[in-house]
Amino acid sequence: MGFSARALTAAIVLGLIFALFAAVFMAQFLPLEKPLHRTFWAGLSVPITWAWASLWLFSRERFSRGAWILLSVACGLLLLAIGGMQL
Amino acid sequence: MSDQKNKQRAFFQGLMRSHKQLGAALGIFIFVLCFSGTVSIFHGEIAIWESAKLSNAYGPVAGRFDDAPIDKIMQRAIADFGGEDGRDVEVFNVRQDTPGQRFLVSNTHTESDEAWHLSYWDGSTGELIAHQQMGISKIVREIHTDFYLPSPWGRYAIGVLGVIFMMMAVGGILIHRNWRRESDQLRFDQKDRHKWSDLHKLSGFWALPFHITIGFTGALLGLLGVILIMMALVAYGGDQDAAIADIFGKDPKMSHEQAPILAMQPFVTKAREDMQAGFNPQRVTAVYPGDKNMFVLVYGSYPETLGIDSFAKYRADTGEPIKFVDYIHDNVALRVYSASVPLHYATFGGPMMKFIYFALGILSCLLPATGLYLWLRRRPFDWQARVVYWGLLAVPVASAFGFAGALFVKWLPAFTSLSFAASSIWYSGAAFVLGLLFVAWQAWRGDNMQAGFVQSMALSAMLLALTAVFDIVLQASQGFSLWAPQAWGTDVVLLSMAALAFYLKQRLQLKSDVADEAVVLAG
Structure with missing residues (x-):
């Protein structure tokens, strides 16, 4: 199977969206009293979640273009919605 | 199966x-x-x-940072880079190159050309060794x-x-x-x-x-700045000012009213008292020296810990503390972030x-x-x-x-x-x-x-x-x-x-x- 720059970009972008999505939940719902602590825990989680999610996604044998687009849009919208609620 | x-x-x-x-x-x-x-x-x-x-400047090691002639160095740097009235210097910082070495290294930021000027000083006497810009080391x-x-x-x-x-x-x-x-x-x-x-x-x-x-x-050093801003917006319910004040403290703005350049040394001693026991100052920064709203940051580490960037921030005129940020004793997450700097740069x-x-x-x-x-x-x-x-x-x-x-x-x-x-x-x-x-x-x-x-x-x-x-x-x-x-x-x-x-x-x-x-x- 040849190299697909699109699959690589999609895996990295989607991995980032997953990681930010998880981090937003951590920043909001971690049972810690100080928002500063939630901020740092959420921030620290991003590189690890991002690396794991991108690697997992890029290792998939089959992942149709439609699924990439659907998942990207869904995660993006969720992220925007959560961010919007906070603002 | x-x-x-x-x-x-x-x-x-x-x-x-x-x-x-x-x-x-x-x-x-x-x-x-x-x-x-x-x-x-x-x-x-x-x-x-x-x-x-600099290669030919080996000498006795500098003592503790508390005793270093940092104010003499600041005065000299402002005289050299601050223009005729000395008002062009926006930020000045001085640090120990490596604890136990002779050099103190300063960076002076001038407003007119938006440039940083690097200087090396004798850590014991405060005498200038060289104003020296980096070459290949900076490129790499x-x-x-x-x-x-x-x-x-x-x-x-x-x-x-x-x-x-x-x-x-x-x-x-x-x-x-x-x-x-x-x-x-x-x-x-x-x-x-x-x-x-x-x-x-x-x-x-x-x-x-x-x-x-x-x-x-x-990844943390490259991205955490922007990620923290996003996370802070969520954790602080979208209150950006509260997030900045809690993370960095609320900095005074430049007033453009001239004032005497106040000494930084007392703040180094004060930070040692105000921070947790064992705080060891290694770097001090003066922001807007010669302005009424000058403020001072004292950075330091704690012994037997991996982390360097804890700091105390004070208003220079009143001595009133603006913010204490202790990455070691506050929370594990802050401690991990703080450890990322020495772990990445091998400064331990x-x-x-x-x-x-x-x-x-x-x-x-x-x-x-x-x-x-x-x-x-x-x-x-x-x-x-x-x-x-x-x-x-x-x-x-x-x-x-x-x-x-x-x-x-x-x-x-x-x-x-x-x-x-x-x-x-x-x-x-x-x-x-x-x-x-x-x-x-x-x-x-x-x-x-x-x-x-x-x-x-x-x-x-x-x-x-x-x-x-x-x-x-x-x-x-x-x-x-x-x-x-x-x-x-x-x-x-x-x-x-x-x-x-x-x-x-x-x-x-x-x-x-x-x-x-x-x-x-x-x-």
């Missing part, structure tokens, strides 16, 4: 494919990052090596921290590469399923492919914790730790280098291969050229009336670009990739070794009694790099000789 096995096999095949494809797509960027980072471990030392004046560091891209995009790109480096290191180990057999296997006497493949696996396996640590901390454990990091850094360089070399030797020397060839050799060869250029810039002022203190970066930079062009010419005109590697390694080894040897000889003309450890340490590093380049050249040449012999025999 069979389905389970098939799924497992497909997963590992996918991992293998993604590891190879990621490596082929981004390997040269990761290599450049690893190489420049490995050299930049000695960034402070190389900066001193680059100046004949800028490549590592920003890829010379506009701020902050370069830093973000490098943060992303940190994440990808982690992905590749972990993915590589997951696909390396026969590690019990292969973890100590280095087949130098068999096929050429085995040699580089074994080296790739060994450098990945034995330095895995280092690769993950460097990737993770690099003294010079020995730097040499350990240097050795591990070379293993990090070997990972993408051997991986790409294996990829290159399987394909014709087409345009893609030529681009990868350039990407792999450009920065190491250019650095060797840059060091040679820096040697001229360093020693010419000692024997002539020339001075390069403020322009060394242009001359070292010109030599660096010459190196980039040399490899580009090789990649464009060369027919044989392997012969090109041998030629580049031979040239780099020669340049690095001659630079170190000439530096030692020229130093002998000045005498060795004042030779700073940072300067001779850099010569040791240059000689180590020359030896490594020569070793690689020999291994590569061995293959060429065998191949030539085979051709002759076949003929």
